[in-house]
Amino acid sequence: MVPTLWNDNNQYRRTVLKTMQWLTMLAGICFICINIVKNQWPLAIIEMVAVAFTLAFARARDRTRHLARWTLVYLCLVFLCILLGIWQTRFATGQFIWMPLIPMLAYLLMGKRTGTLLTAAFVLPGLALFLALEWQSNNTLAHGTAISNIALSVLLAWMLSYVYESNREAVVSELQRTAERDPLTGLHNRLHLESVFQQLKVNEKVPYIAMLLVDIDLFKHINDQFGHTAGDEVLRATAKQLRACTRRNDWLFRVGGEEFCVLLPAMASGQAAELAEQLRLRLSASPVAIKGRDIDATISVGLSNWPLDGEQFHDIYQVADTRLYRAKKQGRNQVVAL
Structure with missing residues (x-):
C-alpha cells in the first residue's frame, strides 16, 4: 500500500x-x-x-x-x-x-x-x-x-x-x-500517519485496526544524564524492537521526540495487548549498551482499536493517547488497553 x-x-x-x-x-x-x-x-x-x-x-x-x-x-x-x-x-x-x-x-x-x-x-x-x-x-x-x-x-x-x-x-x-522517513530510526514519520490509517479503513480485508502509542519512560532523564547521543541510541533500539515484534504489514511511525505509533491492521485488541506486552518485556530486558555502560529503558503503551473506540482517526488517536497518559500516571512501564 x-x-x-x-x-x-x-x-x-x-x-x-x-x-x-x-x-x-x-x-x-x-x-x-x-x-x-x-x-x-x-x-x-x-x-x-x-x-x-x-x-x-x-x-x-x-x-x-x-x-x-x-x-x-x-x-x-x-x-x-x-x-x-x-x-x-x-x-x-x-x-x-x-x-x-x-x-x-x-x-x-x-x-x-x-x-x-x-x-x-x-x-x-x-x-x-x-x-x-x-x-x-x-x-x-x-x-x-x-x-x-x-x-x-x-x-x-x-x-x-x-x-x-x-x-x-x-x-x-x-x-x-x-x-x-525519520532519519534517526528509519521509521515512517508522522507526516502521513492519518492517510495510512484512512487507507487501511477502506480495505475490505481489514475489519479492525489496533493502534499502539508507545512512549519511552523518563527519556529526558536519559538525555540529561547520559547525553543526547545515548538518547539517540535508545530511540534506535526502541525502533529495532518495534520491528522485531511486529509483522511485515504493520505500520511503524515515530510521531514525536520519544513517542512512537504502531498501526496493526486486522489485529484484535487482545492480540494487540499481547504484542504490546511482549514489546514492553523485550525492551525492559534489553539494556542499551553505550561506551561500556548499560542504560535501562522502559516504555509505556496506550492501546485503542478501530472501530470499537471510534470511527475517525482523531478519536482513535485520542483514546490511545489518554490510555498512554494513564499508563504514565500509574507508574510507567506498563500497557493500558482499556
Whole structure:
C-alpha cells in the first residue's frame, strides 16, 4: 500500500494533460476539416474519434481514479493519428516533424516503463515502414540522408526523454523516501500517519485496526544524564524492537521526540495487548549498551482499536493517547488497553 501523500504523484501530469487536451481538440478540429476537404476520410474519422475521446477524457480527468488507463488510450489515439497522417502522405519527409513528439509525450505522461513500451510500439513500426518505402526510391543518396536525419532525430528525442524521465523518477523517489522517513530510526514519520490509517479503513480485508502509542519512560532523564547521543541510541533500539515484534504489514511511525505509533491492521485488541506486552518485556530486558555502560529503558503503551473506540482517526488517536497518559500516571512501564 502506498500512502496517500505519494499516491497522487501524477498531479503534474494532470496539469500537462489539461493543456494537451485543449491543443488536441483545437488541432484535431482543424485537421479534420483539412482532411475532409482533401477527401482523406480514414484519417478524418480517426481524428474525430480522437477528439471525441479527448473531450470525454477532459471531463473525467480531475475525478477519475484510473488516470493511467485514460491517458494510455488518449496517447494511443494521438499517436495513431500521427502515423496514419504520415502514411496518408506516403511518408513525406515533412510529416516526420511529429514523430519526436511520441517519446516526449509517452515518457512525460506515462513514466519510464510504460513510456518505453508505448514509444517502441509506435516509433519502431513508423521508422520501419518509412525505411521500407523510402528505400524503393531511385534517389538512394538523397533519401538515405533523409532517412538518417529523421531516424537520428527521433532516436535522439527518445533517448533524451528516457534519460530525463529516469532522472526525474530517481529524484522524486529519493525526495519521497526522505520526506516520509525519520532519519534517526528509519521509521515512517508522522507526516502521513492519518492517510495510512484512512487507507487501511477502506480495505475490505481489514475489519479492525489496533493502534499502539508507545512512549519511552523518563527519556529526558536519559538525555540529561547520559547525553543526547545515548538518547539517540535508545530511540534506535526502541525502533529495532518495534520491528522485531511486529509483522511485515504493520505500520511503524515515530510521531514525536520519544513517542512512537504502531498501526496493526486486522489485529484484535487482545492480540494487540499481547504484542504490546511482549514489546514492553523485550525492551525492559534489553539494556542499551553505550561506551561500556548499560542504560535501562522502559516504555509505556496506550492501546485503542478501530472501530470499537471510534470511527475517525482523531478519536482513535485520542483514546490511545489518554490510555498512554494513564499508563504514565500509574507508574510507567506498563500497557493500558482499556
